[in-house]
Amino acid sequence: MNISYRSSINWLTQNWKVLVLTEIACLLLGGIYFMITPKIYEADFAMRVPKVQQPLPADPSKSQWQLLISGLDYMRGMQNPVSYSPEFIKSCYKEDSNAKRKEFINTTQMGLLNNGDTVQFSLRQEGKDQVIHCAHMLLAVVTADLNGIFNRRIAEMNAAGVNPAIVFDPPLMVQPIRVSDSYIRPKLDKVLLTAILAGFFLAIFGVSLRKKYRA
Numbered sequence: 001m002n003i004s005y006r007s008s009i010n011w012l013t014q015n016w017k018v019l020v021l022t023e024i025a026c027l028l029l030g031g032i033y034f035m036i037t038p039k040i041y042e043a044d045f046a047m048r049v050p051k052v053q054q055p056l057p058a059d060p061s062k063s064q065w066q067l068l069i070s071g072l073d074y075m076r077g078m079q080n081p082v083s084y085s086p087e088f089i090k091s092c093y094k095e096d097s098n099a100k101r102k103e104f105i106n107t108t109q110m111g112l113l114n115n116g117d118t119v120q121f122s123l124r125q126e127g128k129d130q131v132i133h134c135a136h137m138l139l140a141v142v143t144a145d146l147n148g149i150f151n152r153r154i155a156e157m158n159a160a161g162v163n164p165a166i167v168f169d170p171p172l173m174v175q176p177i178r179v180s181d182s183y184i185r186p187k188l189d190k191v192l193l194t195a196i197l198a199g200f201f202l203a204i205f206g207v208s209l210r211k212k213y214r215a
Contacts, residue, residue, distance in 0.1 A: 015207050022206065023199035030195030039183035043135035044122040046113060046175035047142050049074055050150035052157075053167035065169075068153045069146075071119045075110045078119075078142070088141060092125075092134040108138075118174055128179060135177045146171035 012019070050068045055061075077083055081101035093100040109122040121138060125131040150170050157166070 011207075015203065018207055019200070019203040022203040023196065026195040026199035026202065027192070030191045030198075034186055034188060034191045037186050038126040040124050040126055040185040041128045041131045042122060042124050042180045042184050043131045043177055044120060044175070045135065045139055045173065045177045046118050046120040047139075047146060048114070048118045048172045048174050050146055050153070050171045051117065051169045052153070053169070055166075063167075067117055069149050071112045071116045074146075075112065075119050078110060078121075079105060081105050084141070088137055091137050092130075114174075120175070124184070128183075132177070132179055135179075139173070139177060143171065143173070 051065050053063045055063050086096040089096040107124045111120050
């Protein structure tokens with residue numbers, strides 16, 4: 001089938017009513033979808049893992065920083081759905097179930113910053129108030145976990161008689177909770193573009209079917 005400028009103009013001239021109707025129908029459906037689809041907001045924050053400054057074994061006059069837990073190891077632990085308490089899941093989702101735990105993991109992204117000593121958390125949930133609440137809950141969990149790791153390691157070093165001159169650097173929130181100004185999904189421009197394209201292809205499909213069954 002050869003498609004030329006003249007054939008395209010002829011097709012539009014003959015079938016413009018079908019095209020207009022399908023475009024209107026698809027735009028209406030797109031508008032309904034946009035109105036009823038839950039609005040997803042994003043909240044993120046970043047925490048630095050605890051670390052210590054220790055003398056180098058080869059040259060005690062020099063020192064190096066050592067993480068008490070690597071950001072990657074901590075991030076892996078936080079990606080385990082069973083690592084969260086029932087109270088935490090209920091606070092975020094009103095109920096505790098395997099489905100809700102998986103949903104939390106799937107909608108929470110984690111990444112490493114600053115050469116791997118900082119973990120960034122990004123939550124995406126329905127409703128601005130809900131994502132703010134859950135972000136504060138997660139921040140409390142992360143802070144308690146990292147402080148626990150920090151305090152246990154200090155106790156272990158003190159019990160082992162490690163040089164008290166070592167510098168301890170506790171966990172630190174390097175980026176407070178930030179929430180998107182508006183919802184991040186659905187995107188109105190993408191919904192409209194999809195509706196327009198769908199209307200165009202449906203018009204072509206409908207005209208083709210009509211010609212086929214009329215023949």
